[in-house]
Amino acid sequence: MNLSSDVTLIGGGIIGMLTARELNQAGASVTLIEKNLTGQESSWAGGGILLPLYPWRQAEAVNCLVAASLKRYPALCDDLLEATGINPEWTPCGLLMTQIHDFDLAYNWCSDFGIALQTPPKTICSGLETDWLNPLWLPEIGHVRNPRLLKALKQDLVNRGVHLLENCVISGIHSQNSRIERVSTDLGDFGITELIISAGAWTTELMATLLPDATQHRPAIFPAKGQMLVFDAEPNTLNAMVMTESQYLIPRRDGKILAGSTVELAGFDKTPDPEIREQLFNFATKLLPALQHYPVSRHWAGLRPGTKHGIPYIGRHPDFTNLSINAGHFRYGLVMAPASACLMTDLILQRPPIVAPEPYQLTAQH
């Protein structure tokens, strides 16, 4: 196997895989190294809502990537379906927010970003039990079925000839004169032209272990555990996403309804917790009492790549000429992924950037 590519990526979540695809589309040869199987970590565990929770309360740098990604999602999902036969189920079913304390901010944000906003129609609210406060209905907001998106993406990368090295353990990253020369793995050593680290919650730990001398500009990314569960409901039990405070329900096309989520600082422990299962169950069945009739078929946890302000690191490492980072997307990596992949590719290939790159540099506040 020829392991020398124009670009090598470490980490095969949504960020690594979409970046690999974007680079491949631009004509680069790409190798992606994943320590387990691609698309099984945070990107699998997430809900797939294509909007941050209350986006008007998020950093502008997050919303810039969100806005650019929203424009790309429908075509991305269509292309992946056509290329692989796997449907990522981009579903613009609308998002209902039941309690809004900062209505003016919400209204202004939606008009600035061109997001349709309405008073919720009665049909959307029926069957829900909650304390309504200035409810908002965003009829054009959607979700994606992220496990299927990842499956389609993996198949597409294979079809395109991207070298996917799964179950591949990296034992060393070797540099000389501010340049990454070589990566050693249990599948062999190979030379590096450009290296991108997209290892999600593991990025900081990976750099501390494998690039111990690069102490100065190490991204500050921490694991933030999130738990969810899924009810095996029937289609049309719920026809839109519903958000109350920081919890939400997401209806998939086949009737399954996801309830999420938590944000817990518990290190790299991914064990689902029975108490949280009960909390999520109570939240979901209180909000949508019809859910009491359906079984919970799965409860899981994922590790988000947390950053202090939720702003990802996307850019070149200031201390190496051929090292870049694309990681730290915290709670909104699925929605920010298409624009993040494009920005990373713009920077590597010196194309005009899709959004202003400064807020995502390693030296900026995250």
Ligand SMILES: Cc1cc2nc3c(=O)[nH]c(=O)nc-3n(C[C@H](O)[C@H](O)[C@H](O)COP(=O)(O)OP(=O)(O)OC[C@H]3O[C@@H](n4cnc5c(N)ncnc54)[C@H](O)[C@@H]3O)c2cc1C
């Ligand atoms: C419960 C929950 C709900 C969420 N809901 C949403 C949502 O509704 N909308 C939204 O936009 N986002 C959501 N998110 C956030 C989103 O899932 C993440 O921001 C996103 O998946 C991060 O993608 P990633 O590729 O950086 O990380 P990951 O998907 O975690 O991928 C990182 C990859 O790097 C690999 N790796 C690590 N170390 C190494 C190494 N040494 N060598 C090789 N490979 C390595 C890992 O095995 C992994 O496959 C949610 C997350 C959770 C947990």
